[in-house]
Amino acid sequence: MKHVVVLGGSIAGLAAARAVRGEGHRVTIVEPDAPGAGGARAGVPQSGQLHALLDMGRLQADRWWPGLSAELLADGAVLGSGDEIRMFADTVRKVDVPGNELIGVSRALLEDHVRRRTLADDHVDVVTARAVGLATRGGRITGVRLRAAGPEPEPESKAERTLTADAVVDAMGRSSRLSAWLTEVGWEAPPVDRMQIDLGYATALFRRGNELPGVVVAHQLPSVTDEQADTGAMAAVEGDLWMAVIVAYADRRPTRDGAEFIRRMRDMAEPFGVVADACEMVGEVRTYSMGHSFRRKWWAVERLPGGLFVVGDAVASFNPVYGQGMTSALLHASCLAAHLRAGADLHAPARGYFDHVEVVVDAAWEVSTLADLAQPHVRGPYPRGYALARRMSELMARASVTDAWVHERFLDVVNMRRRPADLKTPRFWWRVALALRAQAAPGRAR
Ligand SMILES: Cc1cc2nc3c(=O)[nH]c(=O)nc-3n(C[C@H](O)[C@H](O)[C@H](O)COP(=O)(O)OP(=O)(O)OC[C@H]3O[C@@H](n4cnc5c(N)ncnc54)[C@H](O)[C@@H]3O)c2cc1C
Known part of the structure; x- marks a missing residue:
């Protein structure tokens, strides 16, 4: 040994x-x-921020510590699947992906x-x-x-x-x-x-009641129309709480001001606004700054x-x-x-x-890094073919709003079940083109 x-x-x-x-x-x-x-x-120092454990992470965690998910659920963590996980692009809800799962749990409990x-x-x-x-x-x-x-x-x-x-x-x-x-x-x-990103995170807890039945996780993804827009996520976690995070760059970084946090939540996708209006904030807003990725x-x-x-x-x-x-x-x-x-x-x-x-x-x-590189204050390093990759990611983001197959492939890559190369195949791009064409034809979307 x-x-x-x-x-x-x-x-x-x-x-x-x-x-x-x-x-x-x-x-x-x-x-x-x-x-x-x-x-x-x-x-x-980041442990007070919302930490999502992706599907693949949960699978691996259950491999290393068999029964871990079940223990977390017994301690109040919440498992969401399918339409209980709401993904938003520019406040528009994306099509649900059946079988997709996420566990809502605080980093501390995990x-x-x-x-x-x-x-x-x-x-x-x-x-x-x-x-x-x-x-x-x-x-x-x-x-x-x-x-x-x-x-x-x-x-x-x-x-x-x-x-x-x-x-x-x-x-x-x-x-x-x-x-x-x-x-x-x-x-x-x-x-x-090393990539200078000048990113700010702020997390707040809210008392959870019945204001959002059937919602466990909401995620507002980086915008493809306005790179300055807030992104964020919220999850039902143990202790009957919502944990919500707001993320923004440079001089838009969120502060510890609770009133500002609530104001910004109201401008985000619907579930964030519902929680901002209906739920009492518990404790203070916690912030974290990330100067660079490496x-x-x-x-x-x-x-x-x-x-x-x-x-x-x-x-x-x-x-x-x-x-x-x-x-x-x-x-x-x-x-x-x-x-x-x-x-x-x-x-x-x-x-x-x-x-x-x-x-x-x-x-x-x-x-x-794709969302970071779209920021005006970020100076790279830009990978080869960046402009094309950026354009393709915008098209994919649009297609995944209505096309469950495209959205599922995207989530597979985000969840680290598939490699990013799987979003570059002719078959994938054919489906993206079909989805965009369907969106363009009045009355034919979805
Ligand atoms: C704002 C924010 C939000 C995040 N959200 C998510 C999320 O939603 N989902 C997700 O999966 N990840 C998220 N992450 C990333 C996640 O926090 C890290 O990837 C994860 O914690 C990696 O863990 P680690 O063990 O490598 O490092 P850390 O968790 O940072 O731990 C490092 C450890 O090393 C110890 N240490 C430091 N110096 C020494 C030393 N000299 N000797 C011995 N020990 C030492 C520290 O005490 C600490 O325990 C987020 C990160 C940030 C900053």
């Missing part, structure tokens, strides 16, 4: 721990936040269950500490340098100790300093794609040390407008499990693993 150290005990770290355990290795999770700390914790289930394993332990650097020997990572992290406001200890490991998994999220640590000890940092291209590093894996937001963190972050992290865990199952040497550079992760990262990046 080998020993793997996972840095970061959030969604990606916990999923990686499960994946490694599934292959029979012992795991130590290093996490500065006290284990069991729920709610919006310091290490995960993480709480995932943590408890992961730590119930006798071969997984947690060290409450902060990783501050790497130990290396020969061509591989041999451990991690740690400093004790006490409960706030107790200052962090300056004393360091080294935890030895056969392999190290970086799951430290957006703020991971792994690249700097590697260069400190003579290794290469990965090339990075993807760290570990697969392009020429000199990669052995015994190193990177998962979750530490690899790539992008506009979560389609809610793909946690699902990506869970898919990275699948890549890790597949890599280990194929008999990979833990001490060797994990090239096969990073090649698989590249596919997951690029799929989410391609989908999530």
Whole structure:
């Protein structure tokens, strides 16, 4: 049994721990936040924002923690399917997709269950500490340098100790300093794609009654007619609450002002207005700013040390407008499990693993950056063929308002069940053309 150290005990770290355990290795999770700390914790400043767990993410989560969805539902989470999930383009409701499912749950409850289930394993332990650097020997990572992290406001200890490991998994999220640590000890940092997006999120809770029977999730997608328009989502979550998020860029970023939040909800699709008018806001509006998206291209590093894996937001963190972050992290865990199952040497550079992760990262990046790139203040980098891709995504968005087949394919890609390439086939574009022609013919739409 080998020993793997996972840095970061959030969604990606916990999923990686499960994946490694599934292959029979012992795991130590290093996490500065006290284990069991729920709610919006310091290490995960975005955790107070609405977090949708996509269908594919739920499937993966039930794979790593069998019965997890059922446990969440027993704790008050809400499962929506088909017409209980309302998608809107420019406040117009899109055609429903039967069989599409989403679970309404707060990030805090989800993480709480995932943590408890992961730590119930006798071969997984947690060290409450902060990783501050790497130990290396020969061509591989041999451990991690740690400093004790006490409960706030107790200052962090300056004393360091080294935890030895056969392999190290970086799951430290957006703020991971792994690249700097590697260069400190003579290794290469990965090339990075960075996109300045200047994005603002604001989430508020509302007391939920019977104002929207049959609605579990509403999602107002990025507009194809007005790139400055607010986007957002709302979901029925545990505690008989609605959780609603408003998303906008640059000087339109939402603030903590509750009255402004309600005003903006009224300008959005119908369910947002209903909740704004009928429901009492609970607590305060919480905001979060995301200055830039990035993807760290570990697969392009020429000199990669052995015994190193990177998962979750530490690899790539992008506009979560389609809610793909946690699902990506869970898919990275699948890549890790597949890599280990194929008999990979833990001490060797994990090239096969990073090649698989590249596919997951690029799929989410391609989908999530399209709306960002349409913003006047965003300066790229624009992918090759961007103008055509933008035009095609506008046509697809229009067609998916009325054509269930087109909408289903689009949701399959958003849900990471299919690759973006599936939206570029002649068959797909034939269906888009038919849908647009039907919309143009009076009385023939739908
Ligand atoms: C505003 C917003 C909304 C989002 N909405 C969605 C959504 O709807 N659906 C979705 O799927 N995703 C969403 N995401 C993305 C989602 O939050 C992340 O993709 C997901 O949390 C990835 O988890 P992670 O474990 O990689 O990183 P994080 O959750 O950020 O966790 C990183 C962990 O590393 C620990 N850590 C940091 N430094 C150290 C250190 N030096 N040593 C040890 N540990 C350390 C931290 O304490 C923390 O526990 C959203 C993100 C944002 C910003």
